[in-house]
Every structure is written in C-alpha cells, then in structure tokens.
Amino acid sequence: MSFITRGFSGRSHERDERLPPGQTLVHDFPVLSAGPTPEIDTAEWEFSITTETGGVHSWNWQQFMALPIDEVDTDIHCVTHWSKLGTSWRGISLDTLFENVETQYDYVMAHSYGGYTTNLALDDLLDGKAWIAFEFDGEPLDPEHGGPARLLVPHLYFWKSAKWVRGLVMMGEDEPGFWEQNGYHLHGDPWKEERYW
Numbered sequence: 001m002s003f004i005t006r007g008f009s010g011r012s013h014e015r016d017e018r019l020p021p022g023q024t025l026v027h028d029f030p031v032l033s034a035g036p037t038p039e040i041d042t043a044e045w046e047f048s049i050t051t052e053t054g055g056v057h058s059w060n061w062q063q064f065m066a067l068p069i070d071e072v073d074t075d076i077h078c079v080t081h082w083s084k085l086g087t088s089w090r091g092i093s094l095d096t097l098f099e100n101v102e103t104q105y106d107y108v109m110a111h112s113y114g115g116y117t118t119n120l121a122l123d124d125l126l127d128g129k130a131w132i133a134f135e136f137d138g139e140p141l142d143p144e145h146g147g148p149a150r151l152l153v154p155h156l157y158f159w160k161s162a163k164w165v166r167g168l169v170m171m172g173e174d175e176p177g178f179w180e181q182n183g184y185h186l187h188g189d190p191w192k193e194e195r196y197w
C-alpha cells in the first residue's frame with residue numbers, strides 16, 4: 001500500500017512541477033474567442049508598433065517573414081484552468097520587432113483585427129519572453145487559434161496572447177484591455193494566480 005502510494009505521488013509530483021497552481025492538464029487545444037474569427041488574408045495583413053511620438057514601425061507579411069524566425073517550445077496556461085504542456089510554435093521575437101523602436105514608455109496595448117485588446121508591460125514582451133507566432137505544431141496557425149499571426153506571451157495567462165494581432169501601441173501608463181476591463185488581472189502571472197482583480 002505505502003509502496004503504491006509513493007509511486008503515484010512521485011509521478012504526479014513530477015507532472016505538477018510544470019503546472020501552475022489551480023491548473024489542469026489538457027491534451028486537446030481548446031478555442032477561446034470573445035467574438036467571431038476574423039478572416040485575414042496575408043496579402044492584406046500588416047503589423048505595426050506605434051510610439052509616443054506617433055512613429056509607426058510596420059511590416060507587411062513579406063517583410064515580416066523575412067525576419068529571423070524562432071522555434072519556441074513552451075507550456076501555455078489559460079485562466080479558465082487548462083494548461084497545455086510542450087506546445088511548439090514558430091514566430092518572430094518581440095526583441096527583433098523592437099530593435100529599432102525608440103520609446104520611453106513602459107506599457108503596451110496590443111490591438112487585434114476584430115477589436116480585441118490586451119495590455120502588457122514592455123518588460124513582459126522583451127528578453128526572449130514573447131513572439132508573434134504564425135505556426136503551431138509545424139502547420140500554419142489555424143484562423144480559430146489566431147492565424148495568420150498571434151501574440152504569444154507564454155509566461156502570462158493565455159488571454160494576454162492576442163489572436164489576430166495587428167499592432168502594439170506604446171502607453172505611458174498601464175491601462176486595462178478587453179478582459180482586464182471585465183475583471184481580469186492587469187498582469188496575469190499564472191504562478192502567482194493573478195486571475196482577477
């Protein structure tokens with residue numbers, strides 16, 4: 001009896017180390033969208049970063065795909081309590097996109113095609129922590145999961161990973177985005193269970 005108990009607790013302990021508190025593992029890939037899936041042709045797609053001086057850095061699909069591509073293997077955590085371990089993505093690092101961007105501002109509002117917004121601290125986007133992802137599991141990103149391209153900020157709850165992202169606007173102060181105005185936490189660290197406020 002004690003042998004079996006030890007065996008089980010050992011294995012579940014190993015699994016739990018990658019699972020933040022209050023989260024449950026899933027093996028499928030749930031879709032969570034606040035509205036309909038927008039249809040975005042890569043021929044029309046554009047991504048931009050806008051600074052406090054009104055400076056706009058923008059990339060069309062062709063320019064975007066010519067940037068250095070990262071392979072990202074990471075766990076993702078949704079505030080509705082599911083986590084998915086070891087997901088694999090390809091995308092462009094936010095470090096690359098911010099390379100020539102000059103800003104004194106510390107916060108960012110991410111804007112999506114379709115109108116979704118979410119706020120982030122610039123610190124949570126730089127130093128290898130965030131990407132604009134266009135591939136999941138070796139395939140172009142499904143429209144329902146944010147294709148052609150979405151923000152991927154895996155160290156924060158997944159609502160921060162704006163699907164169909166079209167731009168980032170620098171902000172002097174932290175302001176709530178769509179879910180944050182509806183009670184979700186401004187920051188959203190799954191390890192601190194920053195779910196609601």
Ligand SMILES: Nc1nc2c(c(=O)[nH]1)N[C@H]1C(S)=C(S)[C@@H](COP(=O)(O)O)O[C@H]1N2
Pocket residue numbers: 029030031032033034035078079112113114116144145146158159160161162163164
């Ligand atoms: N544009 C947009 N991005 C979004 C959402 C959304 O409704 N619209 N939902 C967020 C939420 S709450 C989650 S959990 C994840 C879900 O991503 P998935 O549908 O690929 O699992 O996307 C986030 N990004």
Ligand SMILES: [Mo]
Pocket residue numbers: 032078079080158159
């Ligand atoms: Mo979510």
